[in-house]
Amino acid sequence: MLAKKLKHLELTDVFIYLLGLAIVAVVIIGSIATLIQAKYALRAWFDLVLFGVTLGSIYALIALGYTLVYGILRMINFAHSEVFMSGPYIAYFVADAMSKAGLVEQNPLLTVIIIFIVAMLSSTLIAILVERVAYRPLRHAPRLVPLITAIGASFFLQYTFFRLFGPNLKVYPAINLFDASIAFGDFKITYLQIFVITAAGLLMLALHQFVQRTKIGKAMRAVSEDRETAALMGINVDNTIVMTFALGGALAGAAGVLYILVFNQVTAFIGFVPGIKAFTADVLGGIGNIPGAMLGGLFLGVIESLGPTLFLDGLGIAAPYQLKDAIAFTMLVLVLIFRPAGILGERLTEKKA
């Protein structure tokens, strides 16, 4: 068995495995070194993990949008990161108006609810619009074509927002709803973190139920399994695809609100990095796989938050926090190389890959 494997071993494979081993070695040595040095208290680690989970649940929500679309159309909706951005961006104007009317102070809960509704609606609308204008006419085109359209749509949306609403940073009015925190001995959790994690969890649960229990969800699963056969069974494929984009858009809009609750400000360019991260989360979990996307998001969030300190600090690397995005991208590359089907993924056949 081993001899047979060795016979098929090529130079390129050796190179790839050496690369993988080197990275794993860096991670292990770095972690051990950091832990031996014991620079950080348990509380610091707890904070990092908690922040990672918070961020990760936002990634997971965005990731669901990619996964839903990929499951049905087998394409990466590059413009999804702009769908994510557009929700909180448009909701900002509503929030600003409410703040001027004094509503934010009087009734912060209502404000948050209204922001959620506006953001989810806007994101949904943008997602549907993108599908209608940029993707639907190209549904049978060679694969490169819709991908390029998606990149184009993404840039178009980014710079549309940039030109239409101006280049300056939009800072959300302070919403003092989640300022308090609970302490368990040494560990502290803010209400905001609890809210973000619960809201994301509930939305994911709702999506799961929707896809598994409702008729539309069933149609979505059928179309993703085999579009032609689904059409023959009387499923309106176009409507199902629009529905998928709408669902993904709504989740992205909600994720956007959670994001601004944490970071408090929007520009036209906030979508790009979380978008790529969410895609990475998808690949981690196995693209097209809904539980996988959730798991991948959380995993990536934690690695990204924990990674720089845990892996790199011990190696004496200056300012490891600057490299957190590089860690996320390295994860993406490694997963695609060594386990392209993802952690929970199905084996990709040529048709789907």
Add this chain to the structure above:
Amino acid sequence: MNQPKSFWNPALKLGIIGGIAVVFIALLGMIEAFATRDIIADVIDMGRVLVFISFFMTGHFAIARKSGAASIENVLQAGVAGLVSAAFLAALMWLLSAMPTMRAVFVNATPVLLKTLLFGLDITIASIGLLALGAAVGALPAGLRFLPESPRRALIRASTWVILVGLLQELLVVTFKTTESLQGLATLLFAKTGLSIAGAVIVFVLIVAFELWRDRYGKTVRVRYDHLPTIQRRATNGVILLSLLAILLALPSILGLFFSEVLVQVGLYVLMGLGLNIVVGFAGLLDLGYVAFFAIGAYTVGILTSTSTEIAFAGGLPFWVGLPIAIAIAAFAGLVLGVPVLKVRGDYLAIVTLGFGEIIRLLALSDFLKPYFAGARGLELIPKPFIGSFELDGPQQLYYVLLVGCVIVAFISLRLKTSRVGRAWMAMREDEDVAQAMGINLVATKLLAFAMGASFAGIGGAINASKLAIIYPHSMNLLVSINVLALIIIGGMGSIPGVIVGALVLVGLPELLREFADFRLLVYGAVLVLMMLVRPEGLLPEARRALELEEFKEEEKATSAA
């Protein structure tokens, strides 16, 4: 067809879409920005031309799906479409004057925009005028159908040329002024900004005459050329090529400093475009991290030649020593980054390469590698190339370095394309599995594509580093990759002349039209989408790729018919 509903529906629908589009353009600030540029002095500026074009296109699309025959019905429909879209713009005008506070949301909803739209008239009169204009311009494409094809095309092309010549006024005036005898022509044709009225008429008439002449006799010239004996045909080709070369060599001294700088920019993007064209166009591997190789080339030359004392390995070598090393290292990096992604396909490949590009940028930016790459402050003190003791310091001199580089690289691409390797790349692009079954070594073929593409980007990066004398990691971002990708897509994937046209259109034009620069990336995005929808094969398509896409269109027809 006689039902009133189906008669007005398309016109109304298109009118609404056109109306939203024109309001969108106005709110983006395009009309206002372009209003500062005259096309014909004191008559019309680019902002208003934009409004005209919007109405014209609305009318055009309202009847585009219908048969070519001219009819009053078409004129009515197109006119209504134009009228509806004009109504949208008029509504925007009223909104602007009634609610100046909307500027808090839409930053471009300024009084200046209102003034531009009003044409200096009272708002009521201006609205009526706008509606009439919308109807008239909208009906124009339908009205043009009454003309036979040849004069119709001539009229449209002549109008396009007038706009183009008006836009490029600055460039043309500079060019004309270098020759004594043409100076008079420049003052006749051009006003201080844009064309003079006489100039516009002259250009219009000339182009119409030329188009009509070409329609009548163009074919005979072509046929006569085709019937020439081979030797003479080669001679003609040679003469054309030589005169082209002579013009290319003379360009910097004709155009002066500013336009030479633009040409250098275009040259850089041609270099990178030709490289990415091999990876994406020939081999069909969508690489979104192409900027990584540009960065590697730049940093290699930067480190080898810099005289800065702040970085560890500053070499202080001459540029010409650094360049081949940079090319080699970029090519090697192409191999190294290519190996892990050998089995990754399509969309995944795009994302992985994007990740690579970002990793390289983040590493160059980090404090961790600051002793070697100088971090966010940028790698400084990179010398210019020397020939003997002559420093190639300005764009007018660097232009020649780029010209030589582009010619060599274009030649290599051209030869590779028809070679065994080139054919292997194209087979791989069409179907990897089949290509492998036909005995193509996928590993070697793919890696060669990555390495070739990377080395071309390395040249570009090296020259750019030397040109700017400093490298900022911030400038090595995804936008560069997208720029290069956009230009090869506009030009036509896999087509070498396409790359040059793409670079001229996407890099050269925005530099010349400074008002346009603000909208550059927005337009790139729109152009990528539109191009894929309307003309996926690009402006100057490569024959085989066009065929592939043709197949898809036929399939599409078959499925939509079924």
